[in-house]
Amino acid sequence: MEQETRLSESPSAVPGTVRPGGRTAKVRRAVLDATEDALAEAAFHTLNPDRIAAAAGVGKTTVYRRWGSPAGLVADLLRDMAEQSLPAADTGSLAGDLRANAELVLRTLTDPRMGAVFQAVIAAAACDEECARTLNGFYRTRLAEWAPVAARAAARGELPPDTDALELLRAVSAPLYYRFAVTREELTAADAERAVTAALAAAAAGAFAPRPAAGPGVD
Structure with a gap:
């Protein structure tokens, strides 16, 4: 929720993994850029690894060996986007932080390029389990990055200290x-x-x- 992506933040790999260096990193960057370009221009079902390889200037065998399928390309693009996201805002107030979050989501989804990419990614997640898992991971990463806004707000007395930060952020986006x-x-x-x-x-x-657990005989 959060672009969340290359618009005002930018995208790259599963959190905690080491990014490849040298030529491997350049190949990955070229392939993911080509994948994003393709998603921005057309739908997920038109994503073709052969065309991605040609657009990226790499061998088809490289794309198939490393990414395997269109779903694999989308999944890695989402990991890339999560890695390159910028940190959450710290405006000094809860309202300001949540507003910054909402504005970031709005900018991402209304951007002609990134809006199209997200439409394609959401469509991919609806029909492919790997994409669905990675999309879930992408948003969990973004929510976790913004979760400190709730802790800061609680410290300022703006929120109850036991507020569920992730649910608060979900309510915004x-x-x-x-x-x-x-x-x-x-x-x-x-x-x-x-x-x-x-x-x-x-x-x-x-x-x-958190809601207190219901006692015996309580509906």
């Missing part, structure tokens, strides 16, 4: 992704501001605090 991926409505700054306002109100009401 979920309405935007719903409009983008499900109802396919135009996204505006007003939508982002509304999501932030709603998330702040819900947090103040304790909606993201």
Whole structure:
């Protein structure tokens, strides 16, 4: 939630892994750039490893050996995007931090290039388990990177200390992704501001605090 990507942050590998160096790194960069270009121009189902190899200027055997399939290319692109993401905002207030998060999502999804890439990636995740797992990992990484905004807010007295940071952040970005991926409505700054306002109100009401377990005989 969060571009989350090359727009104002940029994308690269599973967190905690060592990036390859030298020619291997250059080949990976060329292939992933070609993959992003292809997704920006067309849908996932048109992604062809042979064409990606030609566009990247590398051998077809290299692409098939390392990435295996269109799903493998998309999965590695998502890992790349997660790696290259910029750190979360620190504006000095919870409202400012959540607004920065919402604005980042909005910029990403409304950008002609990156919006098309995310549409293709979401479509890929809907029909391929590997892509779905990697998309889930991408967003978990992004949420974790933004989670400190809740701890800082709690320290300032803006949030209950037991607020679930990930649920708070999901509440900000979920309405935007719903409009983008499900109802396919135009996204505006007003939508982002509304999501932030709603998330702040819900947090103040304790909606993201852990619920006590129900006792015996309690429905």
